[in-house]
Amino acid sequence: MIRVVLPPHLRTLARVDGDVELEVNATVTQRSILDELENRYPMLRGTMRDHVTKLRRPLVRFFVCGEDLSHESPDAPLPQAIAEGSEPFVIIGAIAGG
Amino acid sequence: MSKVRVLVGTRKGAFILTADGARKRWKVKGPHFAGWEIYHVKGSAADPNRIYASQTSGWFGQIIQRSDDGGKKWSTPGSSAEELQSPDGMPKGESNKFVYDGIPGTHQWYDGTQHPWEFKRVWHLEPSLNDPEHVYAGVEDAALFESRDGGKSWNELSGLRKHDTGPKWQPGAGGMCLHTILLDPQDPRRIYIAISAAGAFRTDDAGQTWKPINHGLHSQYIPDPTAEVGHCVHRIAMHPSRPDTLFMQKHWDVMRSDDGGDSWREVSGNLPSDFGFPIDVHAHEPETIYVVPIKSDSEHYPPNSRLRVYRSRTGGNEWEALTKGLPQRNCYVNVLRDAMCVDSLEPCGIYFGTTGGQVYGSADGGDSWKPIVRDLPAVLSVEVQTLP
Numbered sequence: 198m199i200r201v202v203l204p205p206h207l208r209t210l211a212r213v214d215g216d217v218e219l220e221v222n223a224t225v226t227q228r229s230i231l232d233e234l235e236n237r238y239p240m241l242r243g244t245m246r247d248h249v250t251k252l253r254r255p256l257v258r259f260f261v262c263g264e265d266l267s268h269e270s271p272d273a274p275l276p277q278a279i280a281e282g283s284e285p286f287v288i289i290g291a292i293a294g295g
Numbered sequence: 296m297s298k299v300r301v302l303v304g305t306r307k308g309a310f311i312l313t314a315d316g317a318r319k320r321w322k323v324k325g326p327h328f329a330g331w332e333i334y335h336v337k338g339s340a341a342d343p344n345r346i347y348a349s350q351t352s353g354w355f356g357q358i359i360q361r362s363d364d365g366g367k368k369w370s371t372p373g374s375s376a377e378e379l380q381s382p383d384g385m386p387k388g389e390s391n392k393f394v395y396d397g398i399p400g401t402h403q404w405y406d407g408t409q410h411p412w413e414f415k416r417v418w419h420l421e422p423s424l425n426d427p428e429h430v431y432a433g434v435e436d437a438a439l440f441e442s443r444d445g446g447k448s449w450n451e452l453s454g455l456r457k458h459d460t461g462p463k464w465q466p467g468a469g470g471m472c473l474h475t476i477l478l479d480p481q482d483p484r485r486i487y488i489a490i491s492a493a494g495a496f497r498t499d500d501a502g503q504t505w506k507p508i509n510h511g512l513h514s515q516y517i518p519d520p521t522a523e524v525g526h527c528v529h530r531i532a533m534h535p536s537r538p539d540t541l542f543m544q545k546h547w548d549v550m551r552s553d554d555g556g557d558s559w560r561e562v563s564g565n566l567p568s569d570f571g572f573p574i575d576v577h578a579h580e581p582e583t584i585y586v587v588p589i590k591s592d593s594e595h596y597p598p599n600s601r602l603r604v605y606r607s608r609t610g611g612n613e614w615e616a617l618t619k620g621l622p623q624r625n626c627y628v629n630v631l632r633d634a635m636c637v638d639s640l641e642p643c644g645i646y647f648g649t650t651g652g653q654v655y656g657s658a659d660g661g662d663s664w665k666p667i668v669r670d671l672p673a674v675l676s677v678e679v680q681t682l683p
Contacts, residue, residue, distance in 0.1 A: 204354075206331065206352065206354070206355060210358065235388065236385065239386045239388025240374035243357065244355040244356055248389070248392045256353060257355070291354070293353075293354075
Protein backbone atom coordinates (compact mmCIF):
# COMPACT_ATOMS: atom_id res chain seq x y z
CA MET A 198 0.00 0.00 0.00
CA ILE A 199 1.42 3.34 -1.03
CA ARG A 200 0.66 6.46 0.96
CA VAL A 201 0.29 9.78 -0.84
CA VAL A 202 0.13 13.14 0.92
CA LEU A 203 -1.78 15.69 -1.13
CA PRO A 204 -1.56 19.45 -0.63
CA PRO A 205 -4.65 20.81 1.15
CA HIS A 206 -6.27 22.34 -1.95
CA LEU A 207 -6.07 19.05 -3.84
CA ARG A 208 -7.44 17.16 -0.83
CA THR A 209 -10.45 19.45 -0.95
CA LEU A 210 -10.82 18.98 -4.68
CA ALA A 211 -10.60 15.19 -4.39
CA ARG A 212 -12.82 15.23 -1.28
CA VAL A 213 -10.43 13.19 0.85
CA ASP A 214 -9.25 13.63 4.42
CA GLY A 215 -5.69 12.79 5.38
CA ASP A 216 -3.38 10.58 3.36
CA VAL A 217 -4.53 8.70 0.27
CA GLU A 218 -3.70 5.00 0.11
CA LEU A 219 -3.15 3.40 -3.28
CA GLU A 220 -2.27 0.01 -4.73
CA VAL A 221 0.13 0.31 -7.66
CA ASN A 222 0.40 -2.83 -9.76
CA ALA A 223 3.60 -1.82 -11.52
CA THR A 224 7.08 -0.65 -10.69
CA VAL A 225 6.61 2.14 -8.18
CA THR A 226 7.65 5.38 -9.87
CA GLN A 227 6.43 8.96 -9.86
CA ARG A 228 4.52 8.18 -13.06
CA SER A 229 2.85 4.99 -11.82
CA ILE A 230 1.78 6.67 -8.57
CA LEU A 231 0.35 9.68 -10.41
CA ASP A 232 -1.37 7.42 -12.96
CA GLU A 233 -3.14 5.51 -10.20
CA LEU A 234 -3.91 8.66 -8.23
CA GLU A 235 -5.55 10.27 -11.29
CA ASN A 236 -7.39 7.04 -12.02
CA ARG A 237 -8.90 7.01 -8.54
CA TYR A 238 -9.52 10.76 -8.46
CA PRO A 239 -10.13 12.00 -12.02
CA MET A 240 -10.76 15.52 -10.77
CA LEU A 241 -7.02 15.72 -10.04
CA ARG A 242 -6.06 15.30 -13.69
CA GLY A 243 -4.31 18.38 -14.98
CA THR A 244 -3.66 19.76 -11.49
CA MET A 245 -0.26 18.12 -10.85
CA ARG A 246 0.93 17.51 -14.39
CA ASP A 247 -0.20 18.48 -17.87
CA HIS A 248 -3.07 16.49 -19.34
CA VAL A 249 -1.23 15.81 -22.58
CA THR A 250 2.53 16.12 -22.05
CA LYS A 251 2.39 14.66 -18.51
CA LEU A 252 5.03 17.19 -17.49
CA ARG A 253 4.92 18.31 -13.85
CA ARG A 254 3.31 21.70 -13.31
CA PRO A 255 6.05 24.21 -12.46
CA LEU A 256 4.87 25.01 -8.91
CA VAL A 257 4.17 21.41 -7.91
CA ARG A 258 6.94 19.39 -6.25
CA PHE A 259 7.34 15.73 -5.32
CA PHE A 260 9.19 14.78 -2.12
CA VAL A 261 10.29 11.29 -1.14
CA CYS A 262 12.08 10.34 2.10
CA GLY A 263 12.94 14.00 2.70
CA GLU A 264 14.37 14.54 -0.78
CA ASP A 265 12.99 16.62 -3.63
CA LEU A 266 12.71 14.28 -6.63
CA SER A 267 10.80 16.75 -8.79
CA HIS A 268 13.57 16.92 -11.33
CA GLU A 269 14.27 13.19 -11.47
CA SER A 270 12.91 11.01 -14.26
CA PRO A 271 9.23 10.20 -13.67
CA ASP A 272 10.08 6.62 -14.60
CA ALA A 273 12.91 6.11 -12.06
CA PRO A 274 11.98 3.47 -9.44
CA LEU A 275 11.27 5.00 -6.04
CA PRO A 276 12.78 3.73 -2.77
CA GLN A 277 11.44 0.56 -1.17
CA ALA A 278 10.11 2.64 1.75
CA ILE A 279 7.62 4.26 -0.66
CA ALA A 280 6.60 0.94 -2.21
CA GLU A 281 6.04 -0.50 1.28
CA GLY A 282 4.17 2.54 2.52
CA SER A 283 6.47 3.18 5.46
CA GLU A 284 7.25 6.60 3.94
CA PRO A 285 4.69 8.72 2.05
CA PHE A 286 4.97 10.15 -1.45
CA VAL A 287 4.50 13.85 -0.72
CA ILE A 288 3.05 16.27 -3.24
CA ILE A 289 3.35 19.93 -2.33
CA GLY A 290 2.58 23.28 -3.85
CA ALA A 291 5.73 25.39 -3.87
CA ILE A 292 5.88 28.15 -1.27
CA ALA A 293 5.62 31.00 -3.71
CA GLY A 294 3.50 33.81 -2.38
CA GLY A 295 -0.15 34.34 -3.10
CA MET B 296 -41.96 37.77 -5.42
CA SER B 297 -38.90 37.83 -7.65
CA LYS B 298 -35.42 37.22 -6.27
CA VAL B 299 -31.92 38.03 -7.32
CA ARG B 300 -28.81 35.92 -6.94
CA VAL B 301 -25.48 37.71 -7.37
CA LEU B 302 -22.52 35.48 -8.24
CA VAL B 303 -19.19 36.95 -7.17
CA GLY B 304 -15.76 35.66 -8.19
CA THR B 305 -12.81 36.83 -6.09
CA ARG B 306 -9.08 36.24 -5.74
CA LYS B 307 -9.76 33.78 -2.92
CA GLY B 308 -13.08 32.11 -3.61
CA ALA B 309 -16.66 32.56 -4.83
CA PHE B 310 -19.52 34.15 -2.92
CA ILE B 311 -23.25 34.06 -3.56
CA LEU B 312 -25.39 37.01 -2.47
CA THR B 313 -29.17 36.66 -2.46
CA ALA B 314 -32.09 38.99 -1.82
CA ASP B 315 -35.74 39.30 -2.65
CA GLY B 316 -36.96 41.70 -5.33
CA ALA B 317 -36.74 44.68 -2.99
CA ARG B 318 -32.97 44.13 -2.89
CA LYS B 319 -32.61 45.61 0.58
CA ARG B 320 -31.69 42.66 2.79
CA TRP B 321 -28.97 40.35 1.59
CA LYS B 322 -27.64 36.95 2.56
CA VAL B 323 -24.00 36.24 1.87
CA LYS B 324 -22.82 32.66 1.37
CA GLY B 325 -19.29 31.50 0.80
CA PRO B 326 -16.49 31.26 0.22
CA HIS B 327 -16.88 28.42 -2.21
CA PHE B 328 -13.52 27.04 -3.45
CA ALA B 329 -11.72 28.94 -0.70
CA GLY B 330 -8.21 30.03 -1.54
CA TRP B 331 -8.60 29.67 -5.32
CA GLU B 332 -8.95 32.46 -7.85
CA ILE B 333 -12.47 32.47 -9.23
CA TYR B 334 -12.31 34.37 -12.47
CA HIS B 335 -15.98 34.02 -13.38
CA VAL B 336 -19.24 32.47 -12.21
CA LYS B 337 -22.26 32.55 -14.49
CA GLY B 338 -25.68 30.92 -14.56
CA SER B 339 -27.55 29.52 -17.54
CA ALA B 340 -30.43 31.60 -18.87
CA ALA B 341 -32.12 28.34 -19.91
CA ASP B 342 -31.86 26.78 -16.43
CA PRO B 343 -30.99 29.20 -13.63
CA ASN B 344 -30.05 26.33 -11.31
CA ARG B 345 -27.21 25.45 -13.66
CA ILE B 346 -24.19 27.60 -12.79
CA TYR B 347 -20.64 27.30 -14.12
CA ALA B 348 -17.53 28.56 -12.34
CA SER B 349 -13.94 29.02 -13.46
CA GLN B 350 -11.62 28.09 -10.57
CA THR B 351 -7.92 28.61 -11.18
CA SER B 352 -4.57 28.61 -9.45
CA GLY B 353 -0.98 29.35 -10.36
CA TRP B 354 -0.06 26.09 -8.64
CA PHE B 355 -2.72 23.63 -9.72
CA GLY B 356 -4.05 25.08 -12.96
CA GLN B 357 -7.60 25.27 -14.21
CA ILE B 358 -10.70 23.66 -12.68
CA ILE B 359 -14.27 23.93 -13.97
CA GLN B 360 -16.98 23.67 -11.33
CA ARG B 361 -20.67 23.20 -11.96
CA SER B 362 -23.75 23.46 -9.78
CA ASP B 363 -27.15 22.04 -10.72
CA ASP B 364 -29.01 23.42 -7.71
CA GLY B 365 -28.40 27.13 -7.83
CA GLY B 366 -25.01 27.12 -6.13
CA LYS B 367 -25.62 24.96 -3.04
CA LYS B 368 -23.60 21.94 -4.22
CA TRP B 369 -20.76 21.95 -6.72
CA SER B 370 -18.78 19.32 -8.58
CA THR B 371 -16.21 19.09 -11.33
CA PRO B 372 -18.28 17.91 -14.32
CA GLY B 373 -17.72 14.27 -15.12
CA SER B 374 -15.86 13.50 -11.88
CA SER B 375 -18.50 13.55 -9.19
CA ALA B 376 -18.81 10.84 -6.56
CA GLU B 377 -21.96 9.60 -8.28
CA GLU B 378 -20.23 9.36 -11.63
CA LEU B 379 -17.36 7.41 -10.10
CA GLN B 380 -19.87 4.59 -9.58
CA SER B 381 -21.14 4.88 -13.15
CA PRO B 382 -21.83 1.64 -15.03
CA ASP B 383 -20.38 3.38 -18.08
CA GLY B 384 -16.90 3.04 -16.65
CA MET B 385 -14.49 5.43 -15.05
CA PRO B 386 -15.02 9.15 -15.63
CA LYS B 387 -12.53 10.78 -17.94
CA GLY B 388 -11.76 13.76 -15.74
CA GLU B 389 -11.49 16.09 -18.71
CA SER B 390 -13.55 19.02 -17.52
CA ASN B 391 -10.34 21.02 -17.11
CA LYS B 392 -8.67 19.77 -20.30
CA PHE B 393 -8.30 22.78 -22.58
CA VAL B 394 -6.08 21.69 -25.44
CA TYR B 395 -5.61 23.89 -28.49
CA ASP B 396 -6.65 22.38 -31.78
CA GLY B 397 -3.62 21.29 -33.84
CA ILE B 398 -0.24 22.95 -33.51
CA PRO B 399 -0.91 26.07 -31.43
CA GLY B 400 1.47 28.39 -33.30
CA THR B 401 2.75 31.70 -32.00
CA HIS B 402 1.57 35.20 -31.18
CA GLN B 403 3.44 38.43 -30.53
CA TRP B 404 5.16 38.75 -27.15
CA TYR B 405 5.72 41.94 -25.15
CA ASP B 406 9.13 42.44 -26.76
CA GLY B 407 7.84 41.99 -30.30
CA THR B 408 9.17 38.44 -30.72
CA GLN B 409 6.90 35.49 -31.44
CA HIS B 410 5.81 33.37 -28.45
CA PRO B 411 4.00 30.02 -28.41
CA TRP B 412 0.33 29.89 -27.43
CA GLU B 413 0.09 28.43 -23.91
CA PHE B 414 -3.16 27.74 -22.07
CA LYS B 415 -3.26 29.47 -18.67
CA ARG B 416 -6.84 29.87 -17.45
CA VAL B 417 -10.49 30.46 -18.26
CA TRP B 418 -11.42 34.11 -17.91
CA HIS B 419 -15.06 33.99 -18.92
CA LEU B 420 -17.80 31.36 -19.14
CA GLU B 421 -20.83 32.14 -21.30
CA PRO B 422 -23.67 29.62 -21.14
CA SER B 423 -25.77 29.20 -24.28
CA LEU B 424 -29.05 31.12 -24.25
CA ASN B 425 -31.18 27.99 -24.74
CA ASP B 426 -29.24 24.85 -23.76
CA PRO B 427 -27.83 24.49 -20.24
CA GLU B 428 -25.40 21.80 -21.41
CA HIS B 429 -23.84 24.14 -23.97
CA VAL B 430 -21.33 26.68 -22.67
CA TYR B 431 -18.50 28.74 -24.14
CA ALA B 432 -15.18 29.50 -22.43
CA GLY B 433 -12.90 32.43 -23.24
CA VAL B 434 -9.35 31.57 -22.23
CA GLU B 435 -5.83 32.94 -21.84
CA ASP B 436 -3.82 32.61 -24.14
CA ALA B 437 -6.67 33.84 -26.26
CA ALA B 438 -8.96 31.20 -27.70
CA LEU B 439 -12.61 30.21 -27.60
CA PHE B 440 -13.67 26.76 -26.41
CA GLU B 441 -17.10 25.21 -26.14
CA SER B 442 -18.61 22.31 -24.24
CA ARG B 443 -21.83 20.63 -25.30
CA ASP B 444 -21.94 18.16 -22.41
CA GLY B 445 -22.30 20.43 -19.40
CA GLY B 446 -18.60 21.16 -19.07
CA LYS B 447 -17.35 17.55 -19.06
CA SER B 448 -15.26 18.05 -22.19
CA TRP B 449 -14.14 21.04 -24.24
CA ASN B 450 -13.30 21.65 -27.89
CA GLU B 451 -11.67 24.71 -29.36
CA LEU B 452 -13.46 26.77 -32.01
CA SER B 453 -10.09 27.19 -33.61
CA GLY B 454 -11.12 29.29 -36.57
CA LEU B 455 -10.66 32.28 -34.30
CA ARG B 456 -7.12 31.58 -33.10
CA LYS B 457 -6.09 30.48 -36.59
CA HIS B 458 -7.23 33.77 -38.10
CA ASP B 459 -4.51 35.27 -40.34
CA THR B 460 -3.92 38.02 -37.81
CA GLY B 461 -3.16 35.60 -34.91
CA PRO B 462 0.63 36.13 -35.02
CA LYS B 463 -0.02 39.89 -34.46
CA TRP B 464 -2.10 39.44 -31.30
CA GLN B 465 -0.30 40.42 -28.14
CA PRO B 466 -0.93 40.24 -24.39
CA GLY B 467 -2.22 43.19 -22.44
CA ALA B 468 -0.93 43.81 -18.92
CA GLY B 469 -3.25 41.09 -17.60
CA GLY B 470 -2.22 38.51 -20.19
CA MET B 471 -3.58 37.67 -23.64
CA CYS B 472 -7.12 36.89 -22.57
CA LEU B 473 -10.39 36.34 -24.37
CA HIS B 474 -12.64 38.02 -21.83
CA THR B 475 -15.89 38.93 -23.57
CA ILE B 476 -18.36 36.59 -25.28
CA LEU B 477 -21.68 38.04 -26.51
CA LEU B 478 -24.29 35.72 -28.01
CA ASP B 479 -26.75 37.33 -30.42
CA PRO B 480 -30.22 36.42 -29.11
CA GLN B 481 -31.75 36.91 -32.57
CA ASP B 482 -29.17 34.96 -34.57
CA PRO B 483 -27.67 31.86 -32.93
CA ARG B 484 -24.88 31.80 -35.51
CA ARG B 485 -23.60 35.26 -34.58
CA ILE B 486 -21.13 35.63 -31.68
CA TYR B 487 -18.97 38.60 -30.69
CA ILE B 488 -15.76 38.16 -28.69
CA ALA B 489 -13.02 40.50 -27.49
CA ILE B 490 -9.37 39.91 -26.71
CA SER B 491 -6.77 42.02 -24.91
CA ALA B 492 -4.84 43.04 -26.90
CA ALA B 493 -6.10 41.97 -30.28
CA GLY B 494 -9.51 43.61 -30.44
CA ALA B 495 -13.05 42.53 -31.24
CA PHE B 496 -14.08 39.74 -33.60
CA ARG B 497 -17.39 38.47 -34.96
CA THR B 498 -18.51 35.16 -36.37
CA ASP B 499 -21.67 34.74 -38.44
CA ASP B 500 -21.34 30.97 -38.82
CA ALA B 501 -21.38 29.77 -35.20
CA GLY B 502 -17.64 30.05 -34.73
CA GLN B 503 -16.21 28.50 -37.87
CA THR B 504 -14.85 31.73 -39.34
CA TRP B 505 -14.16 35.09 -37.72
CA LYS B 506 -13.74 38.68 -38.82
CA PRO B 507 -11.88 41.42 -36.91
CA ILE B 508 -14.33 44.27 -36.23
CA ASN B 509 -12.07 47.11 -35.16
CA HIS B 510 -12.68 49.75 -37.83
CA GLY B 511 -12.92 53.13 -36.14
CA LEU B 512 -10.84 52.21 -33.09
CA HIS B 513 -7.85 54.46 -32.53
CA SER B 514 -5.16 53.31 -30.11
CA GLN B 515 -2.22 55.66 -29.76
CA TYR B 516 -0.19 53.14 -27.79
CA ILE B 517 0.33 50.80 -30.78
CA PRO B 518 2.60 51.45 -33.77
CA ASP B 519 -0.32 51.82 -36.20
CA PRO B 520 -3.12 53.41 -34.18
CA THR B 521 -5.80 52.25 -36.62
CA ALA B 522 -4.44 48.75 -37.23
CA GLU B 523 -6.80 45.88 -38.04
CA VAL B 524 -5.81 44.16 -34.77
CA GLY B 525 -3.77 45.03 -31.67
CA HIS B 526 -6.34 47.12 -29.82
CA CYS B 527 -6.77 46.56 -26.09
CA VAL B 528 -10.52 46.17 -25.87
CA HIS B 529 -11.55 45.87 -22.24
CA ARG B 530 -15.24 45.01 -22.53
CA ILE B 531 -18.20 45.04 -24.90
CA ALA B 532 -21.88 45.16 -23.93
CA MET B 533 -25.10 44.66 -25.86
CA HIS B 534 -28.81 45.06 -25.11
CA PRO B 535 -30.63 41.88 -26.14
CA SER B 536 -33.32 43.82 -28.02
CA ARG B 537 -30.71 45.55 -30.23
CA PRO B 538 -27.94 43.07 -30.96
CA ASP B 539 -26.44 45.22 -33.72
CA THR B 540 -25.71 48.01 -31.27
CA LEU B 541 -22.56 47.42 -29.25
CA PHE B 542 -20.92 49.53 -26.56
CA MET B 543 -17.20 49.16 -25.87
CA GLN B 544 -14.90 50.24 -23.09
CA LYS B 545 -11.51 50.24 -24.73
CA HIS B 546 -8.22 50.69 -22.83
CA TRP B 547 -8.83 54.36 -23.46
CA ASP B 548 -12.08 55.50 -25.15
CA VAL B 549 -15.70 54.48 -24.85
CA MET B 550 -16.97 53.44 -28.27
CA ARG B 551 -20.25 52.60 -29.96
CA SER B 552 -21.23 50.61 -33.04
CA ASP B 553 -24.67 50.39 -34.64
CA ASP B 554 -23.76 47.94 -37.38
CA GLY B 555 -22.66 44.84 -35.53
CA GLY B 556 -19.14 46.11 -35.01
CA ASP B 557 -18.39 46.91 -38.68
CA SER B 558 -17.65 50.49 -37.65
CA TRP B 559 -17.15 52.26 -34.32
CA ARG B 560 -17.34 55.86 -33.15
CA GLU B 561 -16.19 57.39 -29.92
CA VAL B 562 -18.84 58.36 -27.35
CA SER B 563 -16.59 59.25 -24.41
CA GLY B 564 -18.07 62.78 -24.35
CA ASN B 565 -17.75 64.50 -20.98
CA LEU B 566 -16.36 61.58 -18.97
CA PRO B 567 -13.63 62.66 -16.52
CA SER B 568 -11.49 59.83 -17.90
CA ASP B 569 -12.31 57.47 -20.72
CA PHE B 570 -10.04 54.75 -19.35
CA GLY B 571 -11.86 51.96 -17.55
CA PHE B 572 -12.80 48.34 -17.63
CA PRO B 573 -16.51 47.42 -17.38
CA ILE B 574 -19.44 48.70 -19.43
CA ASP B 575 -23.04 47.57 -19.29
CA VAL B 576 -26.50 48.42 -20.60
CA HIS B 577 -29.69 49.06 -18.59
CA ALA B 578 -32.06 46.08 -18.77
CA HIS B 579 -35.06 48.07 -20.03
CA GLU B 580 -33.48 51.12 -21.68
CA PRO B 581 -31.19 50.17 -24.58
CA GLU B 582 -29.71 53.69 -24.76
CA THR B 583 -28.81 53.84 -21.06
CA ILE B 584 -25.27 52.66 -20.40
CA TYR B 585 -22.90 52.58 -17.45
CA VAL B 586 -19.12 52.85 -17.09
CA VAL B 587 -16.70 53.35 -14.19
CA PRO B 588 -13.99 55.85 -15.19
CA ILE B 589 -10.50 55.05 -13.94
CA LYS B 590 -7.73 57.67 -13.81
CA SER B 591 -5.23 56.01 -16.12
CA ASP B 592 -3.67 52.77 -17.26
CA SER B 593 -0.96 53.01 -14.61
CA GLU B 594 -3.08 54.52 -11.82
CA HIS B 595 -5.82 51.94 -11.59
CA TYR B 596 -8.07 53.96 -9.30
CA PRO B 597 -10.86 56.50 -9.80
CA PRO B 598 -10.13 60.15 -10.74
CA ASN B 599 -9.87 62.42 -7.68
CA SER B 600 -10.16 59.31 -5.46
CA ARG B 601 -13.97 59.48 -5.90
CA LEU B 602 -15.74 56.28 -6.89
CA ARG B 603 -18.29 57.31 -9.49
CA VAL B 604 -20.36 55.28 -11.89
CA TYR B 605 -21.20 57.30 -14.96
CA ARG B 606 -24.53 56.86 -16.71
CA SER B 607 -25.48 58.00 -20.17
CA ARG B 608 -29.16 57.99 -21.11
CA THR B 609 -28.30 58.98 -24.66
CA GLY B 610 -26.22 55.98 -25.71
CA GLY B 611 -23.02 57.86 -24.96
CA ASN B 612 -21.47 61.34 -25.26
CA GLU B 613 -23.55 62.88 -22.45
CA TRP B 614 -22.70 61.37 -19.09
CA GLU B 615 -23.81 62.02 -15.50
CA ALA B 616 -21.93 61.03 -12.37
CA LEU B 617 -23.73 58.68 -9.97
CA THR B 618 -22.28 59.16 -6.51
CA LYS B 619 -25.00 58.69 -3.90
CA GLY B 620 -23.82 55.99 -1.51
CA LEU B 621 -20.38 55.59 -3.12
CA PRO B 622 -17.16 56.75 -1.39
CA GLN B 623 -16.29 60.27 -2.51
CA ARG B 624 -12.89 60.61 -0.91
CA ASN B 625 -9.80 58.47 -0.31
CA CYS B 626 -11.01 55.74 -2.65
CA TYR B 627 -8.30 53.88 -4.57
CA VAL B 628 -10.03 50.72 -5.78
CA ASN B 629 -10.47 49.45 -9.32
CA VAL B 630 -13.47 47.80 -10.96
CA LEU B 631 -12.42 45.00 -13.29
CA ARG B 632 -13.94 44.20 -16.66
CA ASP B 633 -16.22 41.33 -15.64
CA ALA B 634 -17.26 42.94 -12.36
CA MET B 635 -20.41 44.83 -13.38
CA CYS B 636 -23.85 43.52 -14.28
CA VAL B 637 -27.55 44.41 -14.38
CA ASP B 638 -30.63 42.51 -13.23
CA SER B 639 -33.92 42.59 -15.14
CA LEU B 640 -36.24 43.73 -12.35
CA GLU B 641 -38.17 46.98 -12.43
CA PRO B 642 -36.47 49.30 -11.57
CA CYS B 643 -33.30 47.83 -13.03
CA GLY B 644 -30.64 46.82 -10.51
CA ILE B 645 -26.95 47.49 -11.16
CA TYR B 646 -24.11 45.71 -9.34
CA PHE B 647 -20.36 46.05 -9.33
CA GLY B 648 -17.44 44.72 -7.31
CA THR B 649 -14.11 46.34 -6.52
CA THR B 650 -10.54 45.26 -6.02
CA GLY B 651 -11.04 46.40 -2.42
CA GLY B 652 -13.59 43.66 -1.85
CA GLN B 653 -16.79 45.71 -1.86
CA VAL B 654 -19.82 44.71 -3.88
CA TYR B 655 -22.15 47.66 -4.42
CA GLY B 656 -25.73 47.42 -5.57
CA SER B 657 -28.26 49.92 -6.83
CA ALA B 658 -31.96 49.01 -6.93
CA ASP B 659 -32.93 52.21 -8.75
CA GLY B 660 -30.98 52.21 -11.99
CA GLY B 661 -27.90 53.76 -10.44
CA ASP B 662 -29.46 56.75 -8.65
CA SER B 663 -28.30 55.44 -5.28
CA TRP B 664 -25.93 52.73 -4.11
CA LYS B 665 -25.34 50.59 -1.05
CA PRO B 666 -22.58 48.14 -0.27
CA ILE B 667 -24.04 44.62 -0.18
CA VAL B 668 -20.81 43.36 1.34
CA ARG B 669 -17.65 45.31 2.12
CA ASP B 670 -14.72 43.09 2.93
CA LEU B 671 -14.42 40.27 0.42
CA PRO B 672 -11.13 39.41 -1.28
CA ALA B 673 -10.47 41.46 -4.43
CA VAL B 674 -13.46 41.02 -6.73
CA LEU B 675 -12.77 39.66 -10.22
CA SER B 676 -16.30 39.18 -11.52
CA VAL B 677 -19.94 39.89 -10.69
CA GLU B 678 -22.96 38.35 -12.41
CA VAL B 679 -26.60 38.45 -11.39
CA GLN B 680 -29.49 36.09 -11.97
CA THR B 681 -33.06 37.41 -11.80
CA LEU B 682 -35.20 34.56 -10.50
CA PRO B 683 -38.99 34.16 -10.41
